[in-house]
Amino acid sequence: MAARTLFEKVWAAHEVVPETADTPAVLYIDLHLIHEVTSPQAFSVLRSLQLPVRRPDRTLATLDHSTPTRTEQVFGNVPIVLDDAAKQVQAMQRNCAEFGVELFDLRDARRGIVHIIGPELGASQPGTTIVCGDSHTSTHGAFGALAFGIGSTEVGHVFATQCLLQRKPKTFAINVAGRLQPGVTAKDLILAIIGQVGVGGGTGHVFEYRGPGINALSMDERMTICNMSIEAGARAGMVAPDETTFAYLKGRPRVPTGAAWEQALEHWRALVTDPGASFDKQVDIDASTLTPMITYGTNPGMVLPIGESIPQKRGDAVFDKALAYMGFTAGDAMLGKPIDVAFIGSCTNGRLEDLQAAARVLKGRKVAAGVRLLIVPGSQAVKREAEGLGLAKIFIDAGAEWRESGCSMCLGMNGDTVAKGKYAVSTSNRNFEGRQGVGARTLLASPYTAAASAVAGRLVDPREML
Amino acid sequence: MQAVSLIRSRTVVLPAPNIDTDQIIPARFLTVTTREGLGKQLFADWRYDAAGQPRPEFALNRPEAAGCTVLVAGRNFGCGSSREHAPWALVDHGFRAVISSEIADIFRNNSLKNGLLPVVVDDSTHAWLLEHPGAEVSIDLANNSLNLPGRAVNFRIEAFARYCLLNGVDEMGFLRGKLPDIERYEAARGW
Numbered sequence: 190m191a192a193r194t195l196f197e198k199v200w201a202a203h204e205v206v207p208e209t210a211d212t213p214a215v216l217y218i219d220l221h222l223i224h225e226v227t228s229p230q231a232f233s234v235l236r237s238l239q240l241p242v243r244r245p246d247r248t249l250a251t252l253d254h255s256t257p258t259r260t261e262q263v264f265g266n267v268p269i270v271l272d273d274a275a276k277q278v279q280a281m282q283r284n285c286a287e288f289g290v291e292l293f294d295l296r297d298a299r300r301g302i303v304h305i306i307g308p309e310l311g312a313s314q315p316g317t318t319i320v321c322g323d324s325h326t327s328t329h330g331a332f333g334a335l336a337f338g339i340g341s342t343e344v345g346h347v348f349a350t351q352c353l354l355q356r357k358p359k360t361f362a363i364n365v366a367g368r369l370q371p372g373v374t375a376k377d378l379i380l381a382i383i384g385q386v387g388v389g390g391g392t393g394h395v396f397e398y399r400g401p402g403i404n405a406l407s408m409d410e411r412m413t414i415c416n417m418s419i420e421a422g423a424r425a426g427m428v429a430p431d432e433t434t435f436a437y438l439k440g441r442p443r444v445p446t447g448a449a450w451e452q453a454l455e456h457w458r459a460l461v462t463d464p465g466a467s468f469d470k471q472v473d474i475d476a477s478t479l480t481p482m483i484t485y486g487t488n489p490g491m492v493l494p495i496g497e498s499i500p501q502k503r504g505d506a507v508f509d510k511a512l513a514y515m516g517f518t519a520g521d522a523m524l525g526k527p528i529d530v531a532f533i534g535s536c537t538n539g540r541l542e543d544l545q546a547a548a549r550v551l552k553g554r555k556v557a558a559g560v561r562l563l564i565v566p567g568s569q570a571v572k573r574e575a576e577g578l579g580l581a582k583i584f585i586d587a588g589a590e591w592r593e594s595g596c597s598m599c600l601g602m603n604g605d606t607v608a609k610g611k612y613a614v615s616t617s618n619r620n621f622e623g624r625q626g627v628g629a630r631t632l633l634a635s636p637y638t639a640a641a642s643a644v645a646g647r648l649v650d651p652r653e654m655l
Numbered sequence: 656m657q658a659v660s661l662i663r664s665r666t667v668v669l670p671a672p673n674i675d676t677d678q679i680i681p682a683r684f685l686t687v688t689t690r691e692g693l694g695k696q697l698f699a700d701w702r703y704d705a706a707g708q709p710r711p712e713f714a715l716n717r718p719e720a721a722g723c724t725v726l727v728a729g730r731n732f733g734c735g736s737s738r739e740h741a742p743w744a745l746v747d748h749g750f751r752a753v754i755s756s757e758i759a760d761i762f763r764n765n766s767l768k769n770g771l772l773p774v775v776v777d778d779s780t781h782a783w784l785l786e787h788p789g790a791e792v793s794i795d796l797a798n799n800s801l802n803l804p805g806r807a808v809n810f811r812i813e814a815f816a817r818y819c820l821l822n823g824v825d826e827m828g829f830l831r832g833k834l835p836d837i838e839r840y841e842a843a844r845g846w
């Protein structure tokens with residue numbers, strides 16, 4: 190057989206009907222994750238067609254986007270402030286009960302952000318296809334899965350048939366040489382990659398992150414990388430599974446055991462790009478040359494090393510508009526810019542290692558006067574682990590707010606927002622205008638940079654606090 | 656879904672590249688459980704000021720934009736989130752087609768499923784359209800052609816999506832027709 194890429198292997202194994210010139214492929218979906226924002230309209234379609242969810246056993250639901258993160262709202266009796274958000278949460282509870290879909294409900298110990306809980310449970314496995322009505326589904330590609338975001342109509346298709354109609358995308362190798370230096374994280378690496386490829390550079394392609402710089406990363410780090418594939422326009426990003434992947438998965442609740450585990454391992458070990466397989470496009474990047482990165486504009490591609498100054502781009506109206514929104518001027522140094530808020534959390538950086546990084550900076554330090562530091566674990570499991578390891582105490586002692594899990598300030602539709610004109614250093618994935626609240630100004634960075642800047646009250650290179 | 660064939664309109668132009676779905680419809684309007692009525696929140700933060708009043712200078716608010724069904728936008732339109740609320744809002748507002756030199760994957764898929772025609776054109780046609788807001792254009796899906804004053808260009812569109820748009824059918828029926836294949840696949844994998 191001809192040499193194939195990892196993507197091509199996973200794709201071929203899921204073709205129920207191959208594509209033709211006239212029709213797309215019918216692609217089988219192994220795992221369908223759903224949340225409260227993009228599923229209600231799909232449940233309505235099922236109802237109007239009088240159809241069941243065909244494979245509830247391959248469907249998993251959680252509450253994260255419009256769900257509040259204040260403990261008194263989740264576990265107390267304080268109502269959800271936003272009336273519409275409350276209705277959406279209730280609709281999810283009703284829909285899942287009616288259609289027999291397993292829901293990690295508001296107070297469930299397994300609840301969390303959809304892209305955090307799949308891996309945590311061991312439900313996100315190598316070689317599988319995973320979809321969700323959410324563009325950051327690319328996160329699960331860290332396990333060597335083909336995982337991508339879909340719209341609500343397609344959520345309905347998967348409900349009814351467990352399949353999607355898809356044209357085969359092209360392949361794009363992101364070759365990463367070298368190791369990240371201390372204080373430089375996976376977040377800095379993916380921001381640098383997006384800066385190099387551009388925000389639309391991956392359109393129509395599936396990334397495969399490969400090379401020694403990727404092999405050296407932990408699963409939490411690989412998830413951070415794959416998570417932001419969509420910010421370069423790629424619907425999916427993948428990393429070939431290896432011993433790091435298997436060690437992470439072993440013993441998790443939804444992973445096979447005994448002989449079935451050995452069998453799975455044998456299958457998973459074959460999920461690598463064959464020598465000689467070719468990609469439609471590729472770029473090379475050397476991780477060892479990177480320093481902490483920061484965005485200065487209104488898309489994740491407007492990014493630079495934190496020690497640099499905003500470039501001059503004369504006559505570029507879009508660039509000027511972004512700087513005007515941010516309240517910056519070309520030529521400004523990024524270091525030293527005052528900040529109002531720091532947010533550590535989201536499906537990009539809301540896992541245990543991210544919180545451990547934040548704790549390394551915050552231990553024995555205090556958040557600067559006038560700065561709000563919000564730390565939101567990606568799942569209830571992460572929350573318990575962080576509390577067990579004493580991280581939560583470090584955060585609270587430092588003056589941070591410590592919450593229940595959810596999307597929180599990543600998208601500001603659950604009560605957690607950044608006020609108009611304020612600057613937020615955020616570990617999330619989008620710095621679009623208004624993403625964190627109307628008029629909010631977002632600076633994307635790593636957990637180290639967010640924590641260190643919260644302490645300093647201005648943008649700093651976190652390596653001075655490590 | 657309504658069948659799409661010939662769309663004839665003047666254009667409204669939003670020249671910025673990388674217009675993301677958070678601009679098309681901000682997240683705070685996603686707490687709905689239906690798909691209707693989102694047109695009033697289309698481009699909410701660009702269209703309205705802090706007091707909720709329309710900003711007269713914004714392209715969609717100008718008198719000449721009334722009744723236009725074709726939106727011309729900068730490169731990489733619809734990037735960002737997978738929210739189908741973005742095409743729902745555009746359709747609810749009255750748009751039937753979006754033209755750009757590059758349209759983000761998920762947004763393009765979502766548009767096709769809602770009778771909103773994503774038209775990807777070459778850079779020079781795109782540049783001309785950006786420079787001529789209000790141009791009279793017609794989009795002839797049956798012939799894959801975009802007609803501009805004095806000339807026509809072809810655009811490419813995925814064959815099956817085109818078939819569905821022309822005939823006003825949705826993909827659900829087609830997919831459900833494949834259930835015997837799906838069952839065979841599942842049986843073979845022991846799924």
Ligand code: SF4
Nearest residue numbers: 325535536596599600
């Ligand atoms: S944390 Fe942010 S990016 Fe991730 S799923 Fe939630 S809203 Fe989307």
